[in-house]
Amino acid sequence: MSTNNAINNTLPNSGVAAGSYTNTNLTVNAQGLITAASNGAAGSSGAVVALATLTASNSASLAFTSLFSATYYKYLFTFTAILPATDGVTLQCQLGTGAGPTYIATAYDWVTAGNVQGTFLSDYSASDTQADLSKVSSTTYKIHNAGVGYNGSMLIVGPNGASTAASAAGSTYYQSSTAGGNVILTFGWSQAAATFTAIKFFMSSGNITSGTIDVFGVLAG
Amino acid sequence: MHELVFDCSTKEVKVVELSEQEQAALVDQWAQKEAQEALRVKTKSIDERLKALEQKVGING
Numbered sequence: 346m347s348t349n350n351a352i353n354n355t356l357p358n359s360g361v362a363a364g365s366y367t368n369t370n371l372t373v374n375a376q377g378l379i380t381a382a383s384n385g386a387a388g389s390s391g392a393v394v395a396l397a398t399l400t401a402s403n404s405a406s407l408a409f410t411s412l413f414s415a416t417y418y419k420y421l422f423t424f425t426a427i428l429p430a431t432d433g434v435t436l437q438c439q440l441g442t443g444a445g446p447t448y449i450a451t452a453y454d455w456v457t458a459g460n461v462q463g464t465f466l467s468d469y470s471a472s473d474t475q476a477d478l479s480k481v482s483s484t485t486y487k488i489h490n491a492g493v494g495y496n497g498s499m500l501i502v503g504p505n506g507a508s509t510a511a512s513a514a515g516s517t518y519y520q521s522s523t524a525g526g527n528v529i530l531t532f533g534w535s536q537a538a539a540t541f542t543a544i545k546f547f548m549s550s551g552n553i554t555s556g557t558i559d560v561f562g563v564l565a566g
Numbered sequence: 567m568h569e570l571v572f573d574c575s576t577k578e579v580k581v582v583e584l585s586e587q588e589q590a591a592l593v594d595q596w597a598q599k600e601a602q603e604a605l606r607v608k609t610k611s612i613d614e615r616l617k618a619l620e621q622k623v624g625i626n627g
Contacts, residue, residue, distance in 0.1 A: 396574060397572040397574055397577075398572070399570050399572050399579065400570075401570065402570075404568055404569060404570045405567050405568065405569050405584065405592060406569045406570070407569075407570050407572075408569060408570065408571045408572070409571075409572045409574060410571055410572070410573050410574065410575075411573055411574045411575035411576075412574045468610075470606075549596070549599055549600070549603065550596040550597075550599060550600055551596065552567070560572075
């Protein structure tokens, strides 16, 4: 404590106002001290910005709050090695509103289709309690709780801080519950208009053992 | 049992531990969803078989 005070008493003021800066422009002198700092301009329209990462650790859900805003007009989610604790389940999500947030549990309209071990399979719902990102009819073809897990990406358009519908599309690859079986699926879904703030990912049953979800925002113009 | 929450306004990760009541509610919800899903798959299968049968005998198409 006394050492820090001694250092603070010795250092001259740099002239840079204390505080936090975003997209910062800095000037550094020969001694390596910051002598000027200012806020810079945000990235240009269409630039992709890394926003958040969550890694599951036997978690019931992975949620991103205060996420959607007018700053971005698209959001890219990537899924890496998402493994469920329970065998033969599906990855699902719900959108949330408000600061709470309150997650919406009605009117999700989704469809899945893909090559399932050499056979075309599809599934859908016009009014579900959540959007499903991997569902096909048989438990055999749902996500295995070992192996490579659930991998892929999803692009959401719409939740931009104003009351609007949201839609998503993506492609994924995962190992199914049948030994050696692999599945590639695409999906899409939409929801009635609302001012969305959050999104939550979870399994249809049981925890998420491991795996990572990254979120990127595409800057609006 | 917990939920992981990334608050994008503060850039902080929160580990939200579920109470015993919340855990029980979640487990109950999983059981209900499994039952609903089993029923949905069964209904869909019956619908598809019925549609195929109707087409075979020349009803509705």
